[in-house]
Amino acid sequence: MSHLQMNRRLGGALVLLRILIGWHFLYEGIVKLYNPDWTSFGYLASAQGPFKEVFASLASDSLLPWVDTLNWLALVFVGITLILGIFEKAGAIAGMGLLALYYLAHPSLPGLTQLNTEGSYWLVNKNLIELAACWILFLQPTGQLFGLNRVFVKTTSKTELS
């Protein structure tokens, strides 16, 4: 990947992917931040699959407020970094972490009832796909094409990315 010559179209597409994922994360985070009644309790308490115990224990009285706060903070962080194009590697990693947790709490395993999903899934669901997309963003940052990194990092090789 390091020697990949980014053509303009591929670079543009990756920027678009980054903005869309950042948009999604930011909006999810903001909606939670501005709604004091929001809680991850239901999502955690109804967890399924091999890690259900772990997630159910996060829904305890003592942990829940921390889990809720960390969740919206992480969502907003991912959203800001990906949209602005700065610290995007950290943002992409944090996004992958969140998506992995969401996937493991409600995995699309055969035999499990799918809760609150609008489609039909077998092993692969949208969380997993977005997670893979975050991996691409981690491997190929585009903040120098479009983003604050372009302002902060002076470089001449604009089209040849790390």
Add this chain to the structure above:
Amino acid sequence: MSWTRREALLGLGGIPILGAVWWAGAAGTVGKKRARNAILETLNIQPSLPAAVQGIGGEPVKLGIIGFGIRGEQLCRSLGYATDEWIAAMEEEAALAREEGRPFTALEDFHNQEPLNIRIVGVCDIFDVRAEKAIRSFSDEEVRVKRYATHQEMIASGEVEAVVIATPDHWHAPMAMEALRNNVHVYVEKPMTHTLSETYELREVARNSRAVLQVGHQHRQTLSFKTARDIVDKGILGHVSLITTNTNRNDDNGAWNYDIHPDASPDTIDWSQFLGNAPEIPFNKNHFFRWRKWWAYGSGLSGDLLTHDYDRLNCVLGMGIPSSVMASGGIYTHRDGRNVPDVFQANMEFPDFNTRGSQPSGKAKGMTFVYSATLGNGLSRPTMLMGHDGSMELGNQLTVWPDGRSTRYAEMLESGKMEPQSPIYHYNPAATALDGVSSATSQYFADKGLMWTYIDGKRVDSTFLHMREWLSAIRNGGEVSCGIQEGFEEAISAHMAGLSWKLGRRIEWDREAQRVVPIEGVDLDAALCYSPPGIGQFAPDLVG
């Protein structure tokens, strides 16, 4: 890198996107909240907080338990006393639940329950096994629980200040009256009485006693019911003209076919004491353990389950005794020798009942309360209060919908601020609680708000609260939620329904005389207690 307009756009272009998404998320969320708050402000519903109960100070209240069967054991757990057998069974159940990865909190809830300042000092049960179980489990180095052969002995002993009565229905009133006459405090299970004359007499006795009587309708402690009362009082539903409540159960336990203990015999059970005022019949284990199935000892659906639904609504609406009742039903699902119906419907009329309405005064008045029950189907049918302006589903949660033709909400409906299919109010005090419920029957009670309530999102056994209120009133004075008047209304209404089914005719209440209207040539009490041969032969295993 030169700082051109193009560079600025590519470097800072994310900022307006960030601002737009942030603004959209914040404005949408805050806007929705504002719209919801506007509706809530219009409704002005006050979610209830638990009433403060004065502590039970001084020496522990000395309690005697009369009847230590299924319900007696449950009541003792609410008092903080569990049998060794129950704890062992729950530990086993909890281990199994852990293995299967489902929540199970019964034992944890029991251990977390606030201790009550009481001491169980006596037990009176006519089945040796049960009495011995209580003595074995509840005695310690300080106090050895004493067994009394009869309730009279226990009450006269001077060693108990208060009794908890959890016997078959035909013993409730005689025991409660004996205790009250001796100024011993009483907690009695529902239905409060077995006949009309007992109900009239018990009211007199209770009024003349210094002791505190609490009838075991623990759901009066349910917070959602108190909030429901506020909703009705504020006229949010408009004039309520119809209430439907239901019982649906579909298992042997729910149909009162309880386990028969292998050690039950004429040697271990005082059979003649069990019979009391019931017709003399030879020893019969089926009748002893499954007494709810015969009119001689129990009251069937009318006394056992209609009473819950009636009282829960009476606690919300305060509608009192119906002016008339008509009932129907039959023995259609359990032809096992019982003589009480297992499918039962009762229509209670309240022609003078009126809730504040939005319509011209005098247009609407009166309400029908419909109770519909089957022991042969388990579908959960909600309790609904139907008013001109809105409908409310009543349970441990409350949901209110506006009515599409409401007068009160006409403007908001027209402007799209309200929609008939969208709830305008939802109250769920359990929003942050994780429950583990064990059986179909307990789920039935839980959904109705009959088993527990929620305080600050924590599940609390409502029987515990009901007991605590009674004990506090014993020590500090004050009112109880389900005293003699509430018990009187519950018992009369249930007996009217039972009588209507048995006689196949309308039963009326004379409010002036405070008596059920007599029917020429019919002894109403004899009709109520008449226990004909049961229907059908099919009997579930005698030894469960």
